[in-house]
Amino acid sequence: MPKISDSIEYKDIVCPFCSLHCDDLELDIIDNKIYVKSDINESCKDKFERNNSTSINTVSPKINSKSQSFDTVVKHSKKLINESNETLIFNSSADVNIARELIVSTSKINGIFDHINSETFLKNIDIYQRKGFMSTSLSEVKNKSDVIVLFSDNILKNYPRLVERVLAPDNSFSVKANKKKIYIIGNKKNNIKQSFKKDGRIEYIDFNIRDTSMLIESLKKKSNKTSIKDNIFNEFLQRINNSKYLTICWATSELIKNVNCYNTISSISEYVISINEKSRAACLPLAGNDGDVSNIQTTGWLTGFPSRIKFTGNYFEYDRDLYHGNNLIESNNIDLVIYVNGISNKKLNLNKKNKNIIIGHPSTKYNIQPDIFIPCGIPGIDYKGLIFRTDNVVTLPLVDIKIPTYRSAQEILRRILN
């Protein structure tokens, strides 16, 4: 165990924050503070370095906004849990090991378990629960894909290093890197603004991604019915038709704003399947940044289902509608929600009609004060862990790079539930 005063250099550190989980970071830890040495996007750097601030390192457990000792907070949490008739444990961002603990915890209290992003990630699972799906992973895209189509308005904001590390890399062994063609389809102005370097391989097509199905239909019928100019459409179509390995990529969190997200994803998937009759093509859905994939996988192997499970005695059941976390909260069918937000600091929207406990990143934001807030350490900074990458196939090790300020989410869960 290092001492706080030690200075340590780390290489090949995995970033726990976005679902690309880039693993090439170099960091210095000086006086238990993190300094990112790698030349990476400022927003990525900030996710590490913001943890150095005094305000983040001096958050105390709270009951109704008032600081309390950990033991007092544990006691009060137990009381709320005991008084609850129906408790929802809401995974708000977690790695594999926190997710494992969440399932055990939910079973202990005969509660309901869901993930905060399940409405989005279930849309991708829906495809292969109903029909066929051909998918690929990041290294295949990097090395084999000659044409890549990405539907997004702000992908570079959510996945800052996607283009440089995967879509338009410097090296690629099956396709010459300089021969790749990448189409980023969406809000052109926004996408160009976010891009930090010019790259002739990338073409931005201005398009309303709500009309993605229409574009796919036009590609299938080889007849442009979209707002894209004919010359641009025809060149795009020709590139796709000549591709050896086409990848179509999207972030479901963006497409879910469409009236019928499922149909949009389904149309992409069917188009990809049709191309595979003669050539090769694959889908690459991008996952959310709240440990969504780690949740799906871990809950999947432990229970057979991705989320929305209720435990009763020795038994559990899945009901996609009945145990929909947000619906349960909005319809006041739950009297206690335990949010476990181990990685992200995004804003949680609490409902004042039920009791709320947050076990979370010390800078977690919320709309109203929770009944109880317990800060926890972050896997990949304070604790070791495991996290799934967006493509569902690579799991990366998270390491403890500094001496933790807070207890792990797992320890807190065990304490309040025993």
Place this chain on the structure above:
Amino acid sequence: MATIHLRNGHVFDPANRVYNKKKDLFIQDGKIVKSLKKKADQIVNCTDKIIMPGAIDLHTHIGGGKVNIARLMLQEFHNNSDRDYDLTADFVPSTLKTGLQYIGMGYTSCFEPALLPMNARQAHSEMADIPFVDKGGYALLGNDDYLLAMIAKGAHQSEINDYVAFILKASQCIGIKVVNAGGINAFKFNQRALDVDEQSIRYKVTPRKIVNVLARAVYELGVPHPLHVHCSNLGVPGNFKSTIETIKAAEGLPIHITHIQFHSYGDNGDRKFSSASAEITEYLNKVPNLTCDVGQIMFGQTVTMSGDSMRQYKNHKHAHPKKWLCMDIECDAGCGVVPFKYKDQSFVNALQWAIGLETFLLAEDAEKIFLTTDHPNGGPFTSYPHLIKLLMDKTFRDDLLDRLAVDIKEHTILKDIKREYTLSEIATMTRSAPAKILGLKNKGSLSVGSDADITVYDKKLNDIEEMFAHPSHVIKDGILVVKNSIVQDYIWGKTQVVKPEYDPSIEKKLDKHFKKFNTIGLSNFAISNDEMSEVIGSDVNENECLRKRIS
């Protein structure tokens, strides 16, 4: 830890040539001991019991990406289970149910045969959550661009051996498997078939060459388990010829052909689909260093899951229900998940059932053939007791053949085979032989000093299927985990691995390759023993290699 005395049981311990001999067994500190200094804490009266070492399943898909895809894909089948603790379907059980069902049948070690090195952390995490049993994995090679490029460049065998040894260490595996050698990779470059002597478009390398260099690497490194081979042309009528050519590719080195039933098809007759079990078993019986597991099919709903994305893509048209997934994975391999229902009204499925049984019954040496359904590809592992009854009871077997909805009697020699497996042969093929072929020195045997993994069956049960389905007692690592057929305390097994030596300079080359072409670094690819234990959740047990590396 409590001491245990198994008193007066009928012992079957083929590793020590003990067959149905009345004996007492003593257990202390997780091991079988000669005697106890004082009266045992737990005494089990085994007067009417059969005692065998814990069973070992050397080929069962229980962990990794494809298994979880299948679980999530086929949720509508989960609620049809009759188990009240866990409703997942038998062919895609949760990790908890996998452990409970295996230990409930007296299995104490299980091996995942298709562990993609890039997916190793997931597979081990998932298997770590399977209670009771020891686990292990075979690392998939032979479709990874790195190895194919090495072969294409004419790399020296010693360099390939270094790479293979590194992969075993980095992915914490006990063996090496090749699936449709070169075929999965070729599919990524739009090749739709690849026969044993056909060159891939990209690397100009044949499956024969890949099987040869990998079999040699495994042998020269002293890895106990021979190269585990899923042959080219799975399921294709007439494929028995390519199966024999694949065996020849090993040039006499040890080789294990997996789910050989799926690779024993002729193309004779009106239907252009026939049994070639006689040709295959003739080869099996005469060729030394050749072993196989069967991959018996069972009628009913299941799901097929394989690294063989080339063949699975082709098979997706037969999906039942009509849904499927194929994936290209990390320049490493691929996967395909296709649900399937084997129907006894189907000529092909009925004949597949007969081909598997013919293969079992024509194989002369129970040390060379292993009992598997390629769970869940041929059927769930929970059907093993039924399969054992089919092998041990000719009347039962013939009755089922007569009752098939489609008449295949003219196409199978099954009824002419009089053989019935003995309990000793069942013990061999499910205990001593898999332990031997995996290099598990302390398993599959009831010798003094062996791990106390023991299964006790109730001899009074008249039905052999019932007897094998519900052992009365199971001891794992010296702990009585099943008593009177009821699971007692939960325990967690270890991960069995092997780590042959290698020249560490291979890591420098790989590091460079990973930095340039992969999307993770080499240091984050490799899994350490500490990570296995502290983070993934399973301690590692390192097994010895057969010999020092041949350089």
